[in-house]
Amino acid sequence: MWVPQLPAEVLPYLYPSRYCESDRLNTYAMAQFGHLWQGYGRVQAICDWVRQHVRFESGSSTGTTGAAETLVHRRGVCRDFAHLMIAMCRAVNILARFTTGLDYGADPILGPPDFHAYVEAYLGGRWYLFDPSGTAIPMGFVRINAGRDAADTAYASIFGNVWPTRRRLLIEAQPGVDGVLREPWRTADALSTDDGP
Template sequence: MRIRVGFELVYDCPQPTPMMLMLRIHPERAQDLAAPDTLRSDPVVPVDVYIDGFGNICSRILAPAGQIRLSTETVVSDSGLADEIAPDAPEIRVSDLPTEALVFLLGSRYCQTDLMSETAWGLFGKSPPGWARVQAICDFVHGHVRFGYDHARPTKSAWDVHQERAGVCRDFAHLAVTLCRCMNIPARYCTGYLGDIGMPADSAPMDFSAWFEAYLGGRWYTFDARHNRPRIGRVLMARGRDAADVALSNGFGTTTLAGFKVRADEIAG
């Protein structure tokens, strides 16, 4: 399967503004790209690229005063397989976890494990450990939270989502990640492209998507509390503790998002 992905983002900057951007496809998918997803800008500005502490590709620019248009497009080869299901995948004791997984047990900006621990154990303390427990968490979040773009706000945390019972895909992911961590299951936040491949077309304008990965049986598995079903054609951009680690853009000054288009469509051939 081949998937054409890309975006066009337009920012208004009242003055020259340094920006950090996380808009590139994750290095683990590099071999699947027909061409590099090089970040283009109009007007053209120098782009410095580096790899952050979580292995994501980051870009630095100095956006000029006025309007800047950022875009990319490429074709990704994909297996066409849905997210893997491994119902026998067991939990790993904290004492046996690899060191690199431990950070994904800790509380973070949007995932307040200290506030959610008692709730998590009350809900899932008696559920079967391992895959079944993570799936139970996804089932709960999927049923507990109502999806709607009007419920989005940049400061909303997992605790807020649980109390308000409404949010967007990042909020579903934050709540599920937090509940997993409370149950001593490492979980990390993911962002990327997810089109409607194999699903009824959605009439709403496309956005980037958020999901999460849980560490079970010695490896990471994909889970999606918003859709709560295996999906085809995920294209990972970045992973982190939560959305603060993988923000599409951080502007060090005033910036206004004036245009936003995303695509992820299966193409023939």
């Protein structure tokens, strides 16, 4: 879909944002991905590149770490992987947004379901799911919010002193209307969340 044909409400996902400095990464992203055909394959190539070149390391970033810094240091958490993938997508003119949710279906060795950041890319009038960190199963994502980057989509905003308590989150799959219980599974198929902006 050419830019003039895009719905106005998706255009913010094409521009640089606080944590997704696509303008700063333009030359690098074009050198890596500019030769690829515009579409799902290019987005998957960007997702794969981020997963292969950035190491998942808890505590390796802060609340101010942006995509450019993640590219330099090559480490981060799900938020950093998502910001870098989004910045690379936008740098090659692919609409992409930051999505927060829960990672139902992730490997139990990682612990119970947790908050997770992932990417949705707008292709052919639909939003498609990508998990550049590779730690979760996109089919099991439970969306909380979507926006330009983490500044738009915090699952909590804290003001003043905070005394943390134990966090407890319980998610349980329910059978469909046909009575069949379907757990999330890894698939190479493209997964879309909807058919609109």
